Amino acid sequence: MKRIAVIALGAVTFGLLAGCSSQTSRMAECEAQGISRDTCYIAEKNRQATINASAEKQALENAAHAVR
Template identity: 50%
Template sequence: MKAKVAIVVAVLLLAGCSTKASRMGECLNEGNDRDTCSQIEGQRQAAILGASMGAAFNNANAAANTPSTSSSSNHKHHHQKQQYQQNDDNDSNETDNDQW
C-alpha cells in the first residue's frame, strides 16, 4: 500500500499539474526552439515512465520474495489416479475419445 502511495506522489510531483501544451508554451517563451522543447518534454515523459517502472519492478520483487501462504508440500492434484491409467480390459484397437 505504501508503494502505491509513493508511486502516486512521485507521478504528481513529476507531472507538476500542468498540461503538455502549457509546458511547451513556457519552454518556447523562455526562448528555446520547438525541437529543444520537444526533446525536454520527451525526457520528462521518459523520467516519469522510468520512475513508475522502477516502482513496479520493486513491487514485483517484493511480492515474489514474500513467503506464500500455502507450502508446496501441501500441493494436491485434483484428479484421480484411475483417470490416467490405461484400460487393459478392452482388447479392441478402437480408442474411446468420449472421456476427453
C-alpha cells in the same frame, strides 16, 4: 503479483498527473523563454521517458518484494 505491480503503477501515474501542468502548457512556457520548439519537444520527451522509467522501476521493485 502482477496485480500488485499494476496497482502500484497506476498509483504512481495518478500521483504524477494529479497536480501537474499539461504537456501543452509546459511546451508553451518553454517556448516563451525563447527556447526553440525542437529543444522544448526533446526536453518534454525526456521528461516523459524519465517518469515512465521511474514508475516501471518502482513497479518491478514492488513486484519483487511481493514475491519474497
